[in-house]
Amino acid sequence: MKKTLMIIYCLLWFVGAANAQVEISPISKSALLPAYPISVGWDHTTALVFASKVVSVDRGHGHIMAKVEEKAPNLLLLKAGQRSFKTTNLHVVTADARLYHFRVSYDESLARSSINMARQQLLSWKELQLRDFALPAKELEQTGEAVLSMDPFLNRTRRQYRMRFGLQGIYQQQGLLFFKLQVENRSRLAFVPxxxxxxxxxKKQAKHASVREEPLDALLQQWENSPGVPGHGQNTLVVALPQFTLSDKKQLEIQLDEKNGDRNLRLKVRGRDILKTRNLTDVQPETK
Incomplete structure (x- = not known):
């Protein structure tokens, strides 16, 4: 019996000594998601409007009532289920693979009862000074406008649902790639993105091969006209991404989904197309 206890003690000592040597790095501040402060009340509803439909809502506690509007899935309605509850958090995931973090407190003020999160993101982009690139946010928008006026030199096109989705050109400046895309609608029904x-x-090598996916975050998404395509019309947009290249075993997939519809457009771009990127040397920031 004593011998067994001695063996157990030695094993515990070795495990403890091993664990004591493991160093756990603290979480970097830059890795923390900022929390948007919002308030909800007992006698009024707080509405959050997102750029894409809401697919998941996680509440810190049950004193917050949350409802996704059935006819407008990008609209989240919040209300207090108890008066003067303790401040908590809320996480929302949208269809464009974005996670939003909110700090929710109780307040009967109507000052912030309707918030357009898509507009909030746009304002954040305008105030953003890109850390890893030499292109300021204002010049980023001006470059996007310049790309919209460029003549097409690529012809990567996909036709689906009486729609035509095509890549007209790729341009690079100061570590960024600008993709010029055109959407043509050959039906009477307007396309709302x-x-x-x-x-x-x-690229799939076999029928049952697994495919790894790496999403890219756009730094700019700029339509020539208001977002969308009217019936029997067309529209052009520019998207800016950090510079990258592709091997022969990889491809870039561009997916434009329709709101409240199934005309989801997909376009595949090869690595050789990325290498055809042209330089932007004539774009100069405006001076006042």
């Missing part, structure tokens, strides 16, 4: 996603994937 819900989300635009860029993803790098492995």
């Amino acid at each position: 819900e989300s635009l996603v860029f993803t790098i994937t492995d």
Whole structure:
């Protein structure tokens, strides 16, 4: 019996000594998601409007009532289920693979009862000074406008649902790639976009082969006219991404989904197309 206890003690000592040597790095501040402060009340509803439909809502506690509007899935309605509850958090995931973090407190003020999160993101982009690139946010928008006026030199096109989705050109400046895309609608029904996603994937080598996906975050998404395409019309947009290249085993997939519809457009771009990128040397920032 004593011998067994001695063996157990030695094993515990070795495990403890091993664990004591493991160093756990603290979480970097830059890795923390900022929390948007919002308030909800007992006698009024707080409305959050997102750029894409809401697919998941996680509440810190049950004193917050949350409802996704059935006819407008990008609209989240919040209300207090108890008066003067303790401040908590809320996480929302949208269809464009974005996670939003909110700090929710109780307040009967109507000052912030309707918030357009899509507009909030746009304002954040305008105030953003890109850390890893030499292109300021204002010049980023001006470059996007210049790309919209460029003549097309690529012809990567996909036709679906009486729609034509095509890549007309790729341009580079100061570590960024600008993709010029055109959407043509050959039906009477207007096309209203819900989300635009860029993803790098492995090409399938076999029928049951697994495919790895790497989503890319757009730094700019700029339509020539208001977002969408009217019936029997067309529209052009520019998307800016950090510079990258692709091997022969990978491809870029561009997916433009329709809001409240199934005309989801997909376009595949090869690595050789990326290498045809042209320089932008004539774009100069405006001076006042």
